[in-house]
Amino acid sequence: MRQIVVTGGGTGIGRAIAEAFAERGDQVVITGRRKEALEETAERLGASVRPIAFDASDPEQVEAALDSLPARVDVLVNNAGGNTDIGAGTPSGLAGVAAAWRANLDANVLSAVLVTTALRPRLAAGGAVVSVSSIAAHRGGSGSYGSAKAAVEAWNLTIAQELGKDRITANIVAPGYIESTEFFRDGMTPERRAALLAQTANGRAGTPQDIAGTVLFLASPAASHITGQTLHVNGGALAGR
Template sequence: MTRTVLVTGGTSGIGRAIAARFAADHAEVFISGRHRDTVEKGAKEIGAHGVVCDATDSQQVAALADRLGKVDVLVNAAGGLPEAGPGGRSALDGLLAQWHASLAQNLLTAVLTTASVQAKLANGSSVISIGSIGAERRGGSYGAAKAALAAWNASLSAEFAPKGVSCNVISAGYIAGTNFFRGQMSEERHGALVEETHNKRPGTVDDIAETAYFLASPGARHITGQTIHVNGGAFTTR
């Protein structure tokens, strides 16, 4: 049976790689993003349905959900570092805007999208949210939002798991080849992040995509409420 997969933030980076992985398995994939040109281009290239949707806007999220029937896999990949706000504001106003943006982009996008499709998730479905190693250290407002994402996921799992729906977070380490750092990654910083890993290489979008694909597979049905760290050993747990 063909699975229906929704990937928010599916036009680039990790989200696009995850969407492409499920599309390669002949799933019916929907990707969403804020910009029509990138949504249409990305959907055409990977063989998915593209939907323009700002996942911080509840009305747009509700409209997206209305387009879907059943949802077998939801991947909350929308997020990222907040953009700099407009000038001419006080330091406190700027700080407040930054934190609001971080929480909206990296936590509320997942909360709103998941709530909008909750009734469409059946026994055997999976909710996967993309977290970050920044939740563990040096993350600022972005890391705090990703830490909140993991806490929310634990409560979500307690609610959804009795219905047969698994809920997990993939906490990504440094992933090369994305636009996350907006061209600000120096060679020195790249080297330092790679040196932190045990396997001495940066992560790739395919590392995260394959983990997401596994978490949505029958072999992962007893894995729920977890934060899965995919970072080459840069952060370890006991």
């Protein structure tokens, strides 16, 4: 039975990824900062899903969580993150700009780097690390968030090389606009939604299940020769070349 860790697995895309692995019979640990949200999701998804609460961007909390995390990890999904600028208002002065940038770098880059580094000795040969980036890394408009996701994609090239000797793949899934998550909080208007849908070739928003299916594939034997890649899942809103 494979052991899966999904960071940010209590809500949205991470929850759908956890559900997809659990449905296949894998053992899944979901992580996040909010204990209640994790426990609620774990209860809904069943006995094979276990919640562990910690802040993935805090080295001490990641270290403290190690005792509770599985001794062997077949698949690590670095999904925790989001755009910390949403709802944060305009930063004031350079100190405010620095704090806003650090928040996005912490949430998206450090979370993936720290959890992967901590679990590296436990990653099983033949396993997979899948990290969730964003279409925002490939087009303008989202400043520090897009920059943070671009950094995750650059870092992925390094870990793909490091992990390759143990036959562990490392890939990126870069979603376009995905509905039914907490990402946009109250920030999505009908006009903005319509504009995002108009950018796609298929005229629809992505779903958390669209991303879950792609992660399942990248974590499967069928994808064992795919590593160091970014897979775009955006309905054709951006050509991923």
